[in-house]
Amino acid sequence: GKHAAHFNEYGDGEPRTDVDKEELASARIDAIATIVNLACAEENKALMASHSGLLDAVTTVARNDPSEEAREHAAIVIMNLAYEDENKELMVVHAHMLETLVRLIQDKSPFTRRYASAAMFTLACVVGNTERMASFCDGEILECLRRVLSEDPVDEARINSAEALFNMTRNNTEETVQRMGDHPRFLATLARAVLTDYSADVRIYCARALEWMSADVHYPMNCHAMLLSALTVSAQWTKTSCIAEAMKTQATLAENRLPMAAHDGLLQALSNLALLESLTDSDVRKSAIAALEMISREPRARPYMVKNEQVMTALTKASFATGDGEIVLDDFDESSTTGRMIKRALKNLAGSL
Known part of the structure; x- marks a missing residue:
């Protein structure tokens, strides 16, 4: 803003004394703290974001102020203003906002990083913002969020980054998906x-x-093999049906089936999910069996499947109950959806045995 020139020197160019610097630093902190208080009120948020010069002043403090407290206050202002739906697109197109968030999310203060990451996931909720955020400075925001996710010791910062990345994958265009998938x-x-x-x-x-x-x-997207590797690794966590559903979704397209069967470890991971026995794992198990059945429709995938002992075990075990009547996996019934899938998969693979 118009006061940015005074951060390090007076308007006449003369250096400040230490006392002057201390007084001005205190005044800046008080000023940005006042803006924090104003930004907490719902009725103020839209007016503040559209006010001429306010976002300029806040982003300048956030990027340049030597005071950790001032930068933290600036991050709070940005976060609070981002919560207002009317502000989301306006803020992302601001000349310095994305650059500012990139700096804040790497700040040494854990509080500042937490507030900046919260602003990012909030802004990423809007479909129109996702492409701009993903493409900013050739993936700089993606990289910052990735680093926070993998390295930040603050739980809330990692949670916010994970939610931001989830929002970006959900609100995407084909170009954005490709950009995210290809990001190292x-x-x-x-x-x-x-x-x-x-x-x-x-x-x-x-x-x-x-x-x-x-x-x-x-x-044949460049990042397809990387996605399959990610699914193979993450399938070891069985407390969600998301990964099994992801594999099922992949297998619905014929062009994905051979790459899935040939991918190192994927069939093993999928059969592990199909072999889960707990009642709470029912959705995971059914999705995994559905994926195996769809992969078995591809003739070129069948040799990979019949050579995988665990795949065959999963399919055959799912097709019957134990001798004492206890259900092992599913209450198998040829008329049920799961039962029909298992029957089709075994029939598809029979010719390759």
């Missing part, structure tokens, strides 16, 4: 978070992001 280590980071993050919220957001990506990334 993006899919691998999602998979690792699903498998190892301490936060259940992080795990589920990342699993849902992979599920959404699976609806749009297909063979």
